[in-house]
Amino acid sequence: MNKGPGGIHPGVFWPSLIVLAIACVFTIGFPEASDKALGAIQDNIVGGFGWYYVVVVAVFVAFALWMGLSRFGDIKLGQDEEEPEFGIFSWFSMLFAAGMGIGLVFWGAAEPLTFFATDIKPGMTGEGPELAQKAMAQVFLHWGFHAWAIYVVVGLALAYAIHRKGRPASIRWALEPIFGDRVRGWVGDVIDTIAVVGTVAGIATSLGLGVQQISSGLVHLGLFDEVSDSLLVGAIVVITVLATASVVSGVGRGIRWLSNTNLVLAAVFLLALLLLGPTLFLLREWIQSIGVYFQNVLPMTFSTNAFSGEAGQVWQGAWTTFYWGWWISWAPFVGVFIARISRGRTVREFVAGVLLVPTTVTFLWFSVLGGSAFYREIFGEGGLVGTDEDGNPALAAEQVLFDLVEGLPAGGLLAGIAIVLVTIFFITSSDSGSLVVDMLASGGDPEPPTWSRVLWAGIEGVVAIGLLLAGGLGALQTGAIITALPFSLIMVAMCWATYKALSGEHTAMVRAARRQAREEMALDVSTEVTEELTGNFDEHFGEPVEKNVEKHVGRHLKKLSERNR
Template identity: 55%
Template sequence: MPTTSTRSAVNRWVFWPAASIIVAFVAFTLIAPGTAEAVFGAIQSSIVNAFNWYYVLIAAFFVIFSLWLGFSRFGDIKLGRDDDEPEFSLMSWFSLLFAAGMGIGLVFYGVSEPLSHFVDPRPGVVGTEAQLAQQALSQTYLHWGVHAWSIYVVVGVALAYAIHRRRRPISIRWTLEPLLGSRVRGGWGNVIDIVALVGTLFGVATSLGLGVLQISSGLSTAGIADPDITTQIVIIVVITGFVLFSVLSGIGRGMKWLSNINLVLAGLLVIYLLSVGPTLFLLREFVQSLGNYIQNFIGLSFTVNAFTGAEGEAWQASWTSFYWGWWISWAPFVGIFIARISKGRTVRQFVAGVILVPTLIGILWFAVLGGSALAMQLSGDVDLTGPDGTVDLQAALFEMLANVPGGTLVSIGVIVLIGIFFITSADSGALVMSMIATGGDPEPKRWARIFFTVITSALAIALLLAGGLDALQTAAIIIALPFSIVMLLMCWSTVIAFTRERRAYDRARRDQFIDRIGEIYGLEVEEPIERGALRPPAWWKPRGSAANRSASRGFGRPTAARGDDSPDAASPESAPDTDE
């Protein structure tokens, strides 16, 4: 069974099973949205009740594994051939990593999450308003920081090694080749790619659904349209039209410009809020909350709300378990992207860059947006909560912006920002899913990309009809369960691959001088040797000499080891004693 297909077709053993699963899911949700919502609720409760400890444990394990991988003896392994240089400069690489991590989710939750944790803290958390505000930011950093990017590292480093070092196609199955061997070419490899493809589709659809919810809230704030399901479906259809235009026209340069515009708009938003808001407070809060996150990192990483009953389980499902599931479902998409741009980097550079840079940028983002909202709420002059004292997750950002100078204009800019994120995420997501479906074709056929663009939008609509935000969160939690098993196998497979490579390097180094190490260091044990015999033999030359370099190339003595029997051949018996 072939692992890859020609550019005229997809891998039918991956594409059709995955497409059938998604089409059946969408059809069921559209035909019976009420039943689907009830089923989602039951599944979410079952998974969270039974596996919330598992999600927390594996997320913490991925952090430990990623850090160990980067700073162990495997850290100097290059993700590429030995003479490969990085394809991008350090600053360009950092910018691309930022682009991968800066998505709709950060805009959606930039204000609403810190504010939600402040107004409605995690069960069991008590304290003064200042302490609750500090805890709110630390909890947000946990969800968007080291854990998220460590999950991406697991997939990204395994893919980068397979793609750049071993020259394998761009497909998830090849990350498990060191573990499964030739079986990745058959049924096992197909199952792995199907799980990765379905997971990626759900992850991208979840992000698009969040973006639509927020755009509709922004339009409602501006008095343009009501934030109902009809408006949300219209938004999806309109933006999908722009995505299809991008796919059909093949304007890769246009997508690059859109990505750059997004980065500029996001940066301008942070700078503007820093300038017109409580600047010194935001800077102090950034430093202090960063320290608090580091100080409480281990405790937060293993918190599962074990002693807070049903209330704790509900909170866990809405926040931490949802995030870990979302990141795992996004891991194939982001992993392929960061693997593609990291050719020529070492494992240590990859781990440090992928975890550190996006985490710090994300913390700065939440410190400014979330910190601005917390400052307003703490001042007592502005109340960003609803009549029932809760936070409107979709509208919180726009409610905060309405209380800053030029808020209306800034809100319009934010809607544009989310819209461009929608287009770039859907287009790049369709490309990655098409690559997986074709077995690793870097330039899949347009019809495949069109199919995944349409089916992703249909899935987002179906999830919105089946319960909105709750359904989006449930989808992420469900799909993460099978792919987390694949990721654990990736960890095992990566260790096998790296161990084999280090063993090969160590053997090659030993082979350069192992035949004569006894004569050099006096390690003979067959019979006693005189003190003078510990002196290096006459044929041995100092390190760096021409003869020694020749010996290194020949893996032995300069001449005699190559079988030269001439009288001039250098040997321990015939060589003159140069020390006398």
């Protein structure tokens, strides 16, 4: 692929920039019209394609499990003797921080409590503990295997193309087994452009959620009077500057250091809540919720709320469809990033690391934060759930965490840690995303130009501001759902391309192994036959023949000697 001035790939850089510029101008310049337009688009997508999101995500889960358990598991994502580039701890921390960091802090206590207290999902009924268990199982569905399986699909395809086949770090090369050399032309440009736009929208959604919670935390600590648009915009600007500084430093320094720091800080925060709260209850609830999740995971996976009418469709769009769209829109970014840091892993190691470990930790996170909220509402003083104008139960998602830790010892300190935690998650999401977008816009260059890293970090902040001004959380959700639809089709193609590539290599490996086995067998057989024939000859003729030869040679030499005399 030919690059233009400044190290960019014009066929991806300029179309992506134009599309995002139009979106920013429209949402920031005409917020009310944008809000209506986005709402109409969301209604059409959820109403017409909600079932499709359910099916396609189920396919991604099945594909990820198949790849990890199949005969392809021993194939190395790199050269055969190559060792992993990063250690287990650094690899996991970067993967986890990039994967869903901000969302875990934002929704950790809020989502389980929302499902429990407001009875928001049609058909989710019960009393107290029973309803709490159903709520937690639903949360596990949204944040567990399904989310990380989406990342496996993209990450595995790219890791194989980049590290095994030596291709550039670009989405298009994951589809080379299907399209061949056409990925070098306009087909590849379209694929990468969709990936760039989707990635920026997905990151902007996360940044919007994060800045809402940061602002609420600052108000909770008394540093500001209220959460205003100016506070939200100011927070995005400040943290985007920090993220820009991190992305400029590269993966091995700023991004790696922040990811490791954030994982440690998150572990400290989680452990503090576990020890200061109802510890034994939370541990029992964690184990029990895992059992309830596995008991219900299949019907929840394929649930479309078909018999719940308009209320069910609204719920599906606001929650499950939003999450599937959010994770898919994040998949190009997370996929490229975890592929970039997974050199030297086998297919089985990659799937296990990306699918199992983060899911287990995520379940623990929600069990501790959500379980603490359940315990307070069921067995404690309550107070986390308010009422709306009509007197119905309601809560502010961005405020729940701070209200929860306020009731614990050292609540002010924990609130401060939460703000720092979500801020660093904010930075790591933005810097990692900026690096990946820049790699795509630079034709897959793993070390893209510094100036374009700064540019894309700034664009992500501007898009987040635009979506917030256009309608807050609803606009952010819609942006994720819209951009995920075209990229989901690319992901389906990735599944086929990955299978085709791994199957071809496995077949070649089996043929090579059989050929080597035949050669070794032939060598062993020939050696054995030779030794056996030699042994038989010696056994039957060896000693008599030797004596007879010596006797005749001796007589012949004696006759020659007599003649010479």
